[in-house]
Amino acid sequence: MRVLLVGAGGVGTAVTRIAARRAFLAHMVVADYDLARAEAAVAALGEQAARYSARRLDASDRDAVRRMLLDERCDVLLNATDPRFVMPLFQAALEAGTHYLDMAMSLSAPHGSRPYEECGVKLGDEQFALDRRWAEAGRLALVGMGVEPGLSDVFARYAADELFDDIEEIGVRDGANLTVEGYDFAPSFSIWTTIEECLNPPVVYEEGRGWFTTAPFSEPEVFDFPEGIGPVECVNVEHEEVLLIPRWVDARRVTFKYGLGDDFIAKLKTLHALGLDATARVSVPGNDGPVQVSPRDVVAACLPDPAGLGERMTGKTCAGTWVKGSKDGKPREVYLYHVVDNQWSMREYGSQAVVWQTAVNPVVALELLSTGAWSGQGVLGPEALPPRPFLDLLTEYGSPWGLRDDS
């Protein structure tokens, strides 16, 4: 399998390191708008670097992406950029006739007049609108194939297939006890994406009512995370699983809650109150007169690069899917989860826990596609495909998942 990986940031770099240990990969082109970053990722692979090459590529330049897919004879494009670039990459792959994987879906737009009650454009809507074209082309766009969305969706399908007869609620729950030494504030994941998902109106699915939105940070609950992380306050956040799971899994309610903590929520609210979460460019003095910049890019530029914080970070991160329903006439409640200890991921891969956990899942998916264990046509979520092969291969990668029975 020949892969074009677009984006050599934290997640992209971890992808190269995880794939380097697997034989299914014939060649991976590592492309980034910053060639030095792509080259550094490849150089770090040692003797495995022979299967990789580094290229400069602007992810927003659809034609350039299409040409690179064709020139490099790639079978699949793996998108490891931030969600702004989903649509040009998704369309370039469709035009080039390759498969496509991403870890986040096309962006939402709030409802014009009732943003905290009704959905406007939903996450992934732009991608699902092209489902028929993908199906007609006989190619697969596997969307939301990171850890959350991604593994969390595989868990939902696994619960529906093997653990429940009837599902009342599926709630993806994400929490961590990571701390970063020497920083007042150092998010462990892309602040651009974190702002996007936390400040957009959270989306909830209910059978009969469909998808609807609430105010940001709604429905706080304390969720008890496994493996020593313990209780963390979680709030509703806009996330792809809520849009994906109901398309393939029967459940009366689907939610996503993120364990942000009070301090982080307060900081996000301040960014919003000051307009610093905005992506529309503002005019500010530059070296030679006014320049136009996006405030959110400036926020990101002022914070440490989360991919570089692994050495100063301690603790664990947990992604998982809580499911409540019944089996054989009896009530059942389980939490299916995946925990990564930063100390382990740094030692084994030199990648911090959160980016490693995101990166391992698309590599597992690529391997399943290369062996034929997974296949499909059209725009599909991870829950559209059989969960068992995925969960077994993840364990084989040295990073097992867990099940806690809360019944």
Add this chain to the structure above:
Amino acid sequence: MRVLLVGAGGVGTAVTRIAARRAFLAHMVVADYDLARAEAAVAALGEQAARYSARRLDASDRDAVRRMLLDERCDVLLNATDPRFVMPLFQAALEAGTHYLDMAMSLSAPHGSRPYEECGVKLGDEQFALDRRWAEAGRLALVGMGVEPGLSDVFARYAADELFDDIEEIGVRDGANLTVEGYDFAPSFSIWTTIEECLNPPVVYEEGRGWFTTAPFSEPEVFDFPEGIGPVECVNVEHEEVLLIPRWVDARRVTFKYGLGDDFIAKLKTLHALGLDATARVSVPGNDGPVQVSPRDVVAACLPDPAGLGERMTGKTCAGTWVKGSKDGKPREVYLYHVVDNQWSMREYGSQAVVWQTAVNPVVALELLSTGAWSGQGVLGPEALPPRPFLDLLTEYGSPWGLRDDS
């Protein structure tokens, strides 16, 4: 008197409107890096515009400022820009042989190893270092001649001259009950300057110990402001009065406290934790590749221009000087203050209260210099000059001051 006004922002524009009603002004050149802004300020003056002209000028270009002072045969430069431009403007006036007034002093730099205990470079140090050159040139640099610093310093001198035999403490106290309709967060004064003064280590003066610093937002106290504003929580802030007053007025302690309120303090702390208060430029994506911008400029660009908020603003702002000591052997405590009601300043001048209150004081000072009631050579603060003529002329301008006896 011919004046070069540099800066046609909120304060500069209010200066033009206040001076337009006074006969002492022969001509005022209104200069701004944005010519349209200078032209708009002049055009708004109606038939009085004949005494004004608008020019484009980069305040950081010392040679250009000097040439404009000479070409326009100006007697004095009035600096109404933000404090970054104090030194080039101050030096240009010295080189051109004109007088100079500003409303904020040259910037401080924190102590390298003990920033919250000892002063590094103090506010105004760079200006006072050139005192002898100004004196030798026979010209006056009147520094800190806005409302705070400015009128607050005049109050301190007035208290020492006429109200007290012995002064224990002089505490400048600033508070307001202004609200801005339709905005989550809309500071009523330049956010650039507000960040600078609130996040730098606050400076305190004590007899015997001299100047020293504390942690930001230290020594909170509730101060009761007059004319219906009422109690507001105030905290120590770095401000010019603490550096100016002890040079000319005997007091055992001098402080400055600002009524920021909890919400504003929390927002400033968040800006600091995220590094968004920084002035050093960071690299972010621009329209044609990376550009370098100052995060603090981006914060300012995201917020509404405080000068334009007058129509949506209601309430009053109070600047004043609280003095504690004794007179004729008896303990005494007074608060000398100046309150501006936004409704009044908008109706009378079309300027919002905070910028109008800052602007009126340098115009009063210019008039005193033009009549010879005030004169001097070297670098002086407002408390170096006789307070009575100033306070009387301020009242004549239709904006009287008050005295509350707290004994």
